[in-house]
Amino acid sequence: MKVVKLSINNTKVLSYYLRATRRHWVLFAITLVSVLLTSVLPLVAPIYYKQFFDLITETTPLAHDFRTLLTPIIIAFAINFMIFILWRTEAFAAQYLESKIMRDLKRSAFSRLLGHSHNFFNNNFVGSLVQKVGRYARGFERVVDSFIFDIFPIILKVAFTLVALYFLEMNIFWMFVGYVFFFVSSQYLFSSWKLKYDVDVAEQDSKVTGVMADAIANHTTIQSFARRDFEESRFEDVTQTQFKMLLHSWNLDEYLRTFHNLLGIVAEVLFFTFGLLAWQKGAFSVGSFVLVQTYIFYINNALWGLGRVFRNLYSAVGDAKEMVDILELPYEVEDSVKENIGDVQKGEVLFDNISFRHEKGRAIFKGFNLSIKSGEKLALVGHSGSGKSTLVKLLFRFYDVDKGAVLIDGIPVRELSLESVRKAVSYVPQDPALFHRSLLENIRYGKLDASEKEVRVAAKLAHCEEFINNLPQGYETLVGERGVKLSGGERQRVAIARAILKNAPILVLDEATSSLDSESESYIQDALDHLMKGKTTIVIAHRLSTISKMDRIVVMQEGQIVEDGSHETLLTKRGGLYKKLWKLQAGGFIS
Template identity: 45%
Template structure:
């Protein structure tokens, strides 16, 4: 989806208009500063006209004029300083609002959105949006408004002295602005390409850093260096091209400014010779030309910075404009779980139209029943639990909890009723106390510690230098796999949801820890509806029912012993695992 500049401006304006008083004061102040700059040269004209034609009280007039000039300059300085304070107040608030808006909307995107996106690139996009606004706000405040006031004011001022000079200057300004505008429009796609390459390079960098261990294990240093070199070289070429054409533009711009200064002064000399202009008019014209050039010199840069800012903002605005894939219905109700019965009725689901994962899938799990899902890789076991959490929308059929269609309840109430212990738990770079408390954010410290004890992670936490206040590192990297999993179990224990999903929850534990955790899980599972995704069949022997899944369908079910008595996939999987790797 291509984002237009209008959409970007609308996003910025939606956040700016929340502060109308400060915004109005800034606009008025900026207009006033540059209006004073248009008026001041007239007093310089009077000053030099007085010098050129001495009169009896000329000295008094000069002193009086000088004080007026100083007073106007001080007034402009004061307003400018006040504006700077106001701009800080406005920009910091809008920057904070933009960051919050981006985060709040981004974090509610779907599971598939995040699996298809680089975390580093998303962070970059959020930061770029706020930086883009800062750039746009600064350009409007310090460049665009001053440019408009200066150009209009100077044309009006010059018109009081000569229509010929006004017409000449006006035509030149139109040519100059039009040329810069079309050049900036032509250059924008290259700025966008540069921005996209920058984001791509950030994603490659973040991907490599996040997989530094894998790179070491597979000695992929040279491969990754070459990969990063290739993307940086592509970025360099685009950046070099945009830089070079900018330098060409600056060169043409300089020639145009030299030309108008010569033309204006040449015409002024002609008018002075016939007595239309005075010496003071030359001072007035020269000051106006200098100030006009100062503003117009930056016009191309203003446009380019606008387009660069829009290019930077476009990627995040595209995300803000992208509808959330999973949304609550307007009539969605809170899910009320009284028993915990789960039903999959004729459920169809596929990640692609050509690849169905579940095909008319049917399964009923009774309240309080402990069910294990087994089957070969790719059978659809994890997909079933993802659909239960409503991470994806199903293509057909219904998923019910206590007779309530989960597509008709709020996502928050649905996920509040289900606890998950994943196979590879990922923790926040926060303290252990915060990570466990995430299961129930209002829990007391004592409740957190109690959950940790039940999950058998209290002992290893106490051995850490800062105990429960220990930061676990990005994604919990400072903990072992088993320690991370026990923290995830403690979090699930604290949540105490009526439905529990265990995705091979003991896979990362050693035998001693697994025995302890199995006790904790048995306690945790009491009175709950439990779904266990099992890869190690030895962990599900005590399940009430084992569901065998293949190609998105239930092909068998029963207890462990019942399934062993049949000549099916379960028995084959059991024999493979029981036999191990030894002959």
């Protein structure tokens, strides 16, 4: 089992955003056309201002009638009114476009995350993953804003300005070309070089979020060990690193911004000096001064904004790269489309000569074999680390075996869809995690279309009603994150009710009564007996008193079966491990 690490380039990030945009091409086209017109039209109006000023400076007041003088002004005002309408169209279309695509990106990222393996979530902070999804979606907004509202208009403005100057004021055209080229190339090279710092800042931000989420999730442990100062110190360390990285990144931006401001001032002085010299020679009119001054204003605003645009664009790409890394990461456990198991009829389980090891860890199983008949009730016993829980995870295909095969009803689970495998098994873990939803929703999770009556029947069988009826909001009570508002025993009873409602042909109980007191355990044992009827049942137990009625007990040690038989048979085996554990435990727990 290997973890694959990827290094995603900028083009790959942008390709994800482009694919998301294509699905809404009509909105995108409306936005793009609106931006095109609002970028070009403000540069058309100054041409009519030039005509107006040339008319009033090159002739006497009576040389033209009022209508002739007013015509260019009316046209310029009409253009400005069109710009106002187009700005509103552009804004509404862009907001609708971005909100829809951000929704789609979050959905696709969430779906991809849920498909990753058990091992993936063991190796990643949950808080960090949530942060990456949010930054991935918000990054799209920033990228689209940068391209549509900044880069695209800047290109149009610069292109139109240069074309207009080429035909109207050739004397100053090449100076504009040199200024634009030097400004844009220096900005692009700097932003490309600085990208690595933006990526580092994004990664550190994820680390800060992960450390914070980890501490908050374990607040009870922090308080019980009086480790508040330790955790605050640890958080101060990661935030101090983040502060230094952010400050360095922002200072680099300021150095470039200072350089470009000086460059703009020098360029404006040169333009005016050249224009003044040309005016003295009669090659430059007052209208030309107005036109050039207007274009200098537009070009400088556009180019000075370009620095911010590049910084924002590369920062957004840096934010998104972490999530795109995950989106590109192949699943460790690939779903199969070969066959769908449908409703399992028998529930036979076979571990056929399997071998498995965790990444960079010792081998858990090597040539392991275990057959469980349909309807058989089997208990797995052994010291911690003997492989009991891992065996269940392999049955669920949380991991894939390295060699051999796990089969349900004679079909290898690799050849079955993950959904069909997991629908065939009900699982009650040692420490059930509940959703921060109502008790009704948590129990109904076992069967989403269950009626409220079915939920109540399952809850009654699991003895949940004893505590639910005492809650002010009853079944509508929110249980808190991971079910923290309930006791361990109450959470296990909810998990048992959920399994009863699911009613799958294979049942796995991983220390399902370990958090119950003796009275509650006696109640639930009846429910479990009812639940196990006609089902293939695998019980993982440290408390041996709960498994004495099993059809078969398998004793495991270091990934191998060392004993196999009924409770009575194993107790008669001289020197047997089960007999030794039974005597040592005397109704307690195996260490």
